[in-house]
Amino acid sequence: MTIPSHPITLITGGSRGLGAQMALSLARDGHDIVLTYREAAGAAQAVLAQIQALGRRALALPLDVADASGFPAFVEQLRGALARLSATHLNGLINNAGAGTHASFAETTPTQFDAMVAIHLKGPFFLTQALLPLLADEARVLNISSGLARFSIPGYAAYASMKGAVEVLSRYQAKELAARGIRVNTLAPGAIATDFGGGAVRDNAELNRFVASVTALGRAGEAEDIGGAAAALMRPGAGWITGQRVEASGGMFL
Template identity: 60%
Template structure:
């Protein structure tokens, strides 16, 4: 396993499980070396690294709490050290995936819950990306994660969906401001996915699962495999002219 100047390197936040893990593995399968981050599940993250290495690619797992912006400068230094250890100075693609769910209505959401959503979903993308941009190649690529919940409204996701709506606007501004460096920025908006996200409700609640499947054109809820490939494809050279777009991968929910 070795990284050459022609081997793309991607950084995927929140990739110890779920969509981030699936994205990291999909990128590895298409020949990309991957830096992943994890919040607290070190053993799980290192298992993902082993899976990536088994595919013949380089990988490393770095701890990162995206909700603590004061840690981003030190994190960027660790990314730089990793790149140097691979004989490189820059990486090619950033996937801002890390996040948590919050299920509460407008009247029930506390200020602490709201502030946590701001920090984890909005401030993280807004402030982590600039810290990493000096380490990104000109002509690089960024994918931010949003949600189908910015297009359709389901009670209980008001704070989470509001943050994702902000990320979609931020994505367009990032594309505009980074265009001079040839960096394309897009947002992928998954529909309901059967993971342990948000307590695993979509996966484990049979009634909720059935309702979502019944309101999805393809007749089922999404799986992580439905999303990782979309993100990896968006980062492939063939999609380099796609920029500032919201790409929903929901199987056709609530059409």
């Protein structure tokens, strides 16, 4: 398998949280980065500056993953971005962008459910489809799921259902794209101390202690833990792994 000396990876939702840490971890591994953001242009620029300080090239593009009608225009923007990096193809894609919703099964509304479908299932499905012409043969695709697709915590039925669907999608992508040597895997974080979900795991001491108590390694996860796991799955040495779900939760609810 031939891997370019400086692979280029696209990370959706790369301006903050897990996406930003994935971008930095991959940059340390020698990747040039194209990241997307929805509204936080300033935060995206701050991440670009950190990547550039590591000696790698980086660009940021706006994208709303919930709006599949905008994907053709985004692909054309991306072509231009790749040209600025003297490239024509991506070597990696991480479908990371997301948003949470917290409501019991009984109280979840159709509007909340439809938003989760658009962001977490329809978005990765059709964005990856639209990007197929720009994915190099033997590229890596990593879809971000959640530990909530394995264990159940009340209040996340809609969100977790989408992540379960993404895990099935990853297996189908791995099977159907294998003829081009494209590897597709799922990374499922556990409870992470970021601003996701209003920063509950990070800011609520009682919840943080609970997470630590049910985690084999005895603490809640940090964004850097997930960045490192994503980078590991994108390395050349992980090329024999495809169609797999890898959970990075520190052993939560074993």
